[in-house]
Amino acid sequence: MGKIYVLDTNVLLQDPYSIFSFEANEVVIPAVVLEELDSKKRYMDEIGRNARQVSKLIDGFREKGKLHDGIPLHNGGKLRIELNHRSFHELQEIFIEKTNDNRILAVAKNISLEEETKPDGKAVILVSKDTLVRVKADAIGLESEDFLNDRVVELDHIYPGFKEIYITVDKLNQFYMKGHLLLSELTKETYFPNQFLLMKDELGGSASAIGIVDEHKKIVKKLHYEGEHIWGIKPRNVQQTMALDILLRKDVPLVTLIGKAGTGKTLLALAAGLLQTEDQGIYKKLLVARPIVPVGKDIGYLPGEKEEKLRPWIQPIFDNLEYLFNTKKPGELDAILAGMSSIEVEALTYIRGRSIPDQFIIIDEAQNLTKHEVKTILTRVGDRSKIVLMGDPEQIDHPYLDEYNNGLTYVVEKFKQEKIAGHVKLVKGERSGLAQLAANLL
Structure with a gap:
């Protein structure tokens, strides 16, 4: 059974091509989202550029059929502009003001209620980068998610540029004498070009050395910088x-x-x-x-x-x-x-x-x-x-x-x-x- 993803405006403003990120599922864009995109398209910054890009994408889809009926996407999914389900009746006692965020929530909630009446009803998920919108969705019993497809890395996996390794004192002495070590002599791990290696004594001694990976020669070599003052400063x-x-x-x-x-x-x-x-x-x-x-x-x-x-x-x-x-x-x-x-x-x-x-x-x-x-x-x-x-x-x-x-x-x-x-x-x-x-x- 497929799913229905209702997109908040901020998802499209962050990534205009997010429409194609939901595989063979149905993507719904509420009409109020189009209104918000229209208000942003005159901006001369990145937000305005993305608003214009989304507008062009959606305009190009009109050649495939009626957007309010739904048109197929190349990834097997479906895109639909939601003009109905705008009734605020279900939420009027919870959220008094008819803000754009609350209108988007109303669309998603009404679609969800409709799907619940069907024997083969689909799960409805609101996708938003706005934390409070997701909190509101949870409060009204609506499933919601952050849009994570634009993330380059997950959590604490950002590349630090250096790595600590533990080697023998003999290898440390060899590094100081020769000025380099073969990467194959250290570990079987793969290193990135220009990655720094902080080499320490595997027995817990105070001996250590800093080297940089030369991917071309497959070695770790001494640093070019030798510790001198530069414009009155020195590394601490x-x-x-x-x-x-x-x-x-x-x-x-x-x-x-x-x-x-x-x-x-x-x-x-x-x-x-x-x-x-x-x-x-x-x-x-x-x-x-x-x-x-x-x-x-x-x-x-x-x-x-x-x-x-x-x-x-x-x-x-x-x-x-x-x-x-x-x-x-x-x-x-x-x-x-x-x-x-x-x-x-x-x-x-x-x-x-x-x-x-x-x-x-x-x-x-x-x-x-x-x-x-x-x-x-x-x-x-x-x-x-x-x-x-x-x-x-x-x-x-x-x-x-x-x-x-x-x-x-x-x-x-x-x-x-x-x-x-x-x-x-x-x-x-x-x-x-x-x-x-x-x-x-x-």
Whole structure:
């Protein structure tokens, strides 16, 4: 027996192709959902783009028949626009206001009641990314689910970029002498390109070493970074050492860093960028960008010129630059940056559509990007450029994203098998004891 899935608006706004995610079952889109999509299609951000995409998809289905009667989908399922079952009679004593959410619940509940009267009635499931809608559905005895098909990973399976292994002291000594070990000598496990290995003494001794996987040569080799100060800073823990190493590698043009607030993501990336731009001249410019949350929204309502409008959004970047440049007086950093044409700090809104060659690019707060937006950014990276995407997947400000379906997590998982990419999850906060405790407890 098949099932009937009633879709909430937020499912379609998150993934326009979610219609095809329910196999050989019936998918129902309430008429009120079409009204909500229509109100969103003029938005100039990702939500508007998805609303327009869904509208085009549904319009194309009209060629197959009457949408209110139901039309077949290529995956064996069926799509129907629900115009009936709008009666609010069953819910009027529970939910007084006829909000759009309650109207969607009414449609799903009425279909469910109708199916219960049939001898071969189908199970009716409301699919919504809105937690409170699912709570309401449960309260009225209606089965509901979150839409999980857009998740890149499940729960705590986000790739950390490193792995702890235990080997003999002899192998550790061999690693220090030769500078590498054959992967076949360690374990039979499969490793990803540029994955870091934290090798420890299997007998519990204090000896340890950090190496990075060279998939081409099938070895784990010593790090390129040797522990020196870079723009006045030095790694304070193992993961920061790994991050700095991958940030300084010329053969890894894509770096992703994830970690809680205070783990040093922005500071490490800026220091590595300044070294390779200002001191070594590897890149012509250091470009630092941050999404305006919500991403893509116009910030024209703020007073002043473009720089004044952007300052509140990108102030965290300036805070880190003030630390690296060791500025003390107000306006001193602005004077330094004005005299250094090789450093550019922008809002992400203003780098869309550009081709960016020979630059060290840092995208902060990348967890607030959707899959489409992060694809747009990465496809703009020009020759001889390096791009760093970083953020905290647990701090999402986008209404339709979570820890497992955002653009940053998407890039981490899709690129973990590629030789041109490297990733590190920073786990220890170094901002202060208070900041670390707050990140863990709150």
